[in-house]
Amino acid sequence: xxTNEYIEFLIQFHGKRDYFECHEILEDYWKSxxxxxxxxxxxxxxxxxxxxxxxxxxxxxxxERTLAKSISILQKNYKQLSELGLDAESLMxxxxxxxxxxxxGEYYISYHMPIQDEALLATCIKQCVERGIKWGVESNLKDLxxxxxxxxxxxxxxxxxxxxxxxxxxx
Numbered sequence: 001x002x003t004n005e006y007i008e009f010l011i012q013f014h015g016k017r018d019y020f021e022c023h024e025i026l027e028d029y030w031k032s033x034x035x036x037x038x039x040x041x042x043x044x045x046x047x048x049x050x051x052x053x054x055x056x057x058x059x060x061x062x063x064e065r066t067l068a069k070s071i072s073i074l075q076k077n078y079k080q081l082s083e084l085g086l087d088a089e090s091l092m093x094x095x096x097x098x099x100x101x102x103x104x105g106e107y108y109i110s111y112h113m114p115i116q117d118e119a120l121l122a123t124c125i126k127q128c129v130e131r132g133i134k135w136g137v138e139s140n141l142k143d144l145x146x147x148x149x150x151x152x153x154x155x156x157x158x159x160x161x162x163x164x165x166x167x168x169x170x171x
Contacts, residue, residue: 002120005029006084010115010124013049015133017110018146019056022049041080044073048095056108056139057147064102071095085117110139 005025012021023046030042037043047070055063074081074092081088091114098111115121128135140146 002085002123003029007120007124007127009045009049010113010120011127011131011133011135013052014112014124015128015131015135015137016146017137017139019049019053022046023053039073039076041074041077041084044070044077047073051102052108052111055102056141058108060102060105064099067095067099067102071099082116085115085120087114087116090114108139108141110137112136 005028009022009025012018012025026042026046026049030040030046034040034042047066051063051067051070054060054066071092074095078088078092081091094111094114115124125135
C-alpha cells in the first residue's frame with residue numbers, strides 16, 4: 001500500500017532523525033514519479049524534513065522559510081496526507097504551532113508526525129527493530145556528523161563529474 005521510499009523516509013525521520021537522508025530518499029522518488037511538479041506532496045514532505053534539518057542546526061530563517069513552503073504545499077495536498085496514513089488535521093495544526101515556535105526563536109525539538117494508520121506504524125517500527133534503530137527517540141544533538149551532514153559529506157564524485165562535463169564541453 002505504501003512505497004518503500006515513503007516507509008524509508010518515515011524510518012529516517014522518526015528513527016535516525018536523519019533529515020538530510022529523508023531529503024535524498026524522497027527527492028529521488030519524487031523525480032521518478034512526479035517530476036517537475038513543485039507542488040507535489042513529496043516536495044511538501046521533503047521541505048518538512050529540510051525545515052527540521054535547518055532548525056536543528058540553529059538556522060531559524062532557513063527553517064521558517066522551508067516550513068512555510070511545506071505547509072503551503074501540504075495544505076494543497078491535504079487529502080493525500082490521509083492517504084499516506086497521516087492524521088492530516090493534526091499534522092497541519094502541529095506544523096502551524098511549530099512555525100510559531102521557530103518564528104519566536106525556540107530551539108529545535110524532534111517532531112513526531114501523527115501516523116494514524118496502525119499497520120504503517122507497525123511496519124516502520126518493525127523495520128527499525130530489525131535494523132537496530134529506536135523509533136521515536138529524540139535527535140542526538142551531540143552527533144555533529146548528523147547535524148551538519150550537508151557540509152561534511154563527500155562531494156568528490158559530484159565535483160569530478162562536473163569537471164569532466166566542463167572539460168567535455170557538456171556543461
